[in-house]
Amino acid sequence: MKKIFVLDTNVLLHDPNAIFAFEEHEVIIPAVVLEEIDSKKRNADEIGRNARGVSRLFDGLREQGHLHDGVKLHSGGKLKVELNHRSFVRVQEMFGEISNDNRILAVALNYLLEQKDLPEQRPVVLVSKDVLVRIKADVLGITAQDYLSDRTAGPEELYSGYSTMMVHPSVIDQFYTYRYLAVKPLNLSYSLYPHEFVILKDEMGSGKSALLKVNGDGTRLEPLFLSNDPVWGIAARNAQQRMALELLLNDDIPLVTITGKAGTGKTLLALAAGLLKVEDEHRYKKLLIARPVVPMGKDIGYLPGEKDEKLRPWMQPIYDNLEYLFDTKKAGDIDKILMGLGSIQVEALTYIRGRSIPGQFIIVDEAQNLSRHEVKTIVSRVGEASKIILMGDPGQIDHPYLDASSNGLTYVVDRFKQQGISGQITLEKGERSKLAQVAADLL
Numbered sequence: 001m002k003k004i005f006v007l008d009t010n011v012l013l014h015d016p017n018a019i020f021a022f023e024e025h026e027v028i029i030p031a032v033v034l035e036e037i038d039s040k041k042r043n044a045d046e047i048g049r050n051a052r053g054v055s056r057l058f059d060g061l062r063e064q065g066h067l068h069d070g071v072k073l074h075s076g077g078k079l080k081v082e083l084n085h086r087s088f089v090r091v092q093e094m095f096g097e098i099s100n101d102n103r104i105l106a107v108a109l110n111y112l113l114e115q116k117d118l119p120e121q122r123p124v125v126l127v128s129k130d131v132l133v134r135i136k137a138d139v140l141g142i143t144a145q146d147y148l149s150d151r152t153a154g155p156e157e158l159y160s161g162y163s164t165m166m167v168h169p170s171v172i173d174q175f176y177t178y179r180y181l182a183v184k185p186l187n188l189s190y191s192l193y194p195h196e197f198v199i200l201k202d203e204m205g206s207g208k209s210a211l212l213k214v215n216g217d218g219t220r221l222e223p224l225f226l227s228n229d230p231v232w233g234i235a236a237r238n239a240q241q242r243m244a245l246e247l248l249l250n251d252d253i254p255l256v257t258i259t260g261k262a263g264t265g266k267t268l269l270a271l272a273a274g275l276l277k278v279e280d281e282h283r284y285k286k287l288l289i290a291r292p293v294v295p296m297g298k299d300i301g302y303l304p305g306e307k308d309e310k311l312r313p314w315m316q317p318i319y320d321n322l323e324y325l326f327d328t329k330k331a332g333d334i335d336k337i338l339m340g341l342g343s344i345q346v347e348a349l350t351y352i353r354g355r356s357i358p359g360q361f362i363i364v365d366e367a368q369n370l371s372r373h374e375v376k377t378i379v380s381r382v383g384e385a386s387k388i389i390l391m392g393d394p395g396q397i398d399h400p401y402l403d404a405s406s407n408g409l410t411y412v413v414d415r416f417k418q419q420g421i422s423g424q425i426t427l428e429k430g431e432r433s434k435l436a437q438v439a440a441d442l443l
Contacts, residue, residue, distance in 0.1 A: 001122065004028060004115070006082075006108040008128035009036040009100070011147045014371075014401040016053035018127075021149035024076040026122075029067075030107040031083050032100050034058075046371055047401070082107055094139060101133050108142050129401060158259065158394065158410055159417045161424035162197035162243055169202045172210050181212065181221040194218050195253060195423035197243045211239065213246065216420035225250070232272040232325055238429045241265055247423035248273035248389065251283060255379065257367075257413045258391035260427030263436035266391040267365055268321050274361040275325060277387075278343055284361040284387065287344045289318050291365045292374075315346050318365065322346075349378065358383025367409040368392035369399045375408030 003025045011018050012033065019027050040051040061079060064071040070080040088098060090113075091106040108126040115121045126137045126144040137144035167186075175181050183192055192198065192214045198221055202208040212221040224246050228236060231249070236242035240260075247256045248270060258266045271289070278287040322344075323334045338344050349364065364370075364378065367390040375390070382388050390412055394404045404410070416422040430436050 002026060003123045003125055004111055006030065006104065006111065006124065006126045007033065008104055008126070008130060008133060009033045010129040010401055011127050012037060012054045013040060013047050013050050014129055014147065014406075015149075016050045016057060018147060018149070019057075019079050020073060020075040020077075021147075022075070022077050026070075026078045026080065027073070028107065028111065029079065029081045030104045031081060032103045034081065036100055046374060049373075091140065095136065101130070101136070104128075105133065105136055105140060105142070108137065109140050112142055129403075158426070159193070159413055159424055160426040161195075162199065162240065162426075163192075164199045164201060166203040167200050169204055169206060169208050172200050172202060172208045175200065175210050175212065175221070175223075179223055183214070183219055183221060192218055192221075193417045194420040195247065197246075197425070199239065211242075213243075216252070218420075231269075232275050233327075234268060234272040234325070236269075237265070237431045240425060240427045240429065241269060241431070243425045244269050244427060245273060247425060249276070250423070251277075251387070253421065253423045254382070254387050255412075255416060255419075255422040256387070256389045257409065257416070257422070257424045258389065258427065259394060259409065259413065259424070260391075261393050261395065261430060261441075263430040263432030264427035265431050266427060267317065267363075268324070270363045270365075270389050270391060271318075271321050271325060274363055274389075275344075277361050279341070284385070285343065285359040287361050287363070288347060288357065289345070289363045289365070290347045290349045291315060291318065292349045292367075292369045315348070318346050349374075356383050357381055357386055359385045360387075362386060362388040364388065364390050366392050367412075368394045368397055368404075368407045369402065370408035371399070371402060372406075372408050372411045375412055379412065 005022050005025055006028045007018065015021075019029075037051045037054050040047050041055055042048060043051065058067065061067060061071050067079065067081040068083050070078050073079055087110055088103065088106045090109055091102050092098070095102050105126070108124060112124040115124055123143065126134070126142050127147050128134055128137075128144060129147055134144040134146070171181065171186075194214055194216050196214045198212045198214065200210040200212065211224060213224055214220070215222050224242070226246050226249060228242060231245060236245055244258055244265075247253055258270065260266055274287040274289075277283045278285075319334055322338070326334060326337055328334050328337070338346070349370075360383070362382065367375065369392070370378070379388060390409055392409050394407060394410050397403055397407060399407070413424050417424060
């Protein structure tokens with residue numbers, strides 16, 4: 001049975017093509033949604049870009065007919081800009097205030113009441129990324145749901161980049177004898193992805209174990225090519241950190257994603273690997289470190305000073321790690337070091353979009369605050385002979401329209417896990433301090 005989906009503004013600002021995600025069903029856009037989109041279209045950020053995209057999309061659909069009468073979509077459904085069904089009486093009885101959210105709720109409620117009087121009732125569903133709007137809808141008896149079509153696996157189901165395999169001890173002996181294992185004879189009930197790490201453990205209960213990595217085409221389990229020697233003074237403190245360094249220092253893997261809670265060592269490991277590759281091995285011409293500027297919004301224009309002075313508060317976590325790696329003693333020493341080297345650049349993502357970036361080791365921190373479009377823009381700009389590392393904690397989202405399952409970092413992890421040019425690892429154990437680990441777990 002066909003349904004009626006009423007879309008909240010935040011759905012379109014999150015995904016301008018959301019109207020095509022509902023297949024053969026009817027999509028209703030309340031008139032107040034157009035007003036809210038119009039108020040956002042001059043923004044210079046991702047929300048503004050999406051608002052302009054929605055405006056252009058709707059303008060193109062006008063060629064097919066009047067939007068208030070409804071036009072057919074290539075997805076098989078129908079789009080209608082709703083000018084009626086705006087009676088606010090019933091919603092006002094519950095919530096009183098005439099806000100834009102309540103006006104959208106009123107449209108959904110009036111459609112629901114209208115359908116109850118028809119012989120063939122169609123379900124009415126309000127789609128919103130605003131939790132409180134969905135709660136209000138429940139109070140009014142309206143079915144409500146989050147926008148789900150762009151969601152990937154949540155933090156619990158997200159591909160971690162490694163697995164543990166219980167095997168007969170003879171399999172472990174075979175690996176140490178021949179230095180590889182073919183995947184096919186293992187007769188696994190699940191697939192192994194390229195560059196996935198595998199921890200072999202003895203199913204008989206002895207202490208035998210081995211740490212292996214799937215090769216680029218997913219056919220063999222091979223030993224790690226790196227020893228556990230320190231990298232710029234940083235040694236792996238656990239198995240997952242060793243896996244991360246294996247990916248970071250492998251020049252044949254141009255895309256690496258690292259996820260994990262605060263204090264697991266993501267930034268420090270990536271910076272140490274980047275410094276080794278750029279300053280010692282000269283494999284890349286420059287080390288470029290970037291973060292999205294998402295404090296409680298994206299505007300940094302109110303801060304005093306020039307660009308570098310404005311960016312310093314948001315880039316400070318990067319400088320803290322660099323100070324540790326360079327073992328600086330005085331305030332300001334790290335700036336002199338970076339100026340002297342000239343091959344290390346700390347930048348906001350705002351200033352690297354649109355560039356072509358060849359021959360560089362690129363680290364993007366806090367990538368969980370990037371949208372799918374933003375992460376596509378950045379990764380697609382990576383030039384020849386460059387390597388990019390995306391890292392962050394999907395559980396810490398500061399972006400107003402993203403969550404743990406719809407951000408750019410988890411999107412890349414999910415879409416690239418079968419590709420031989422990428423590798424992923426989830427760091428689980430906090431190494432900053434015992435207090436930091438407990439805080440990350442409890443708070």
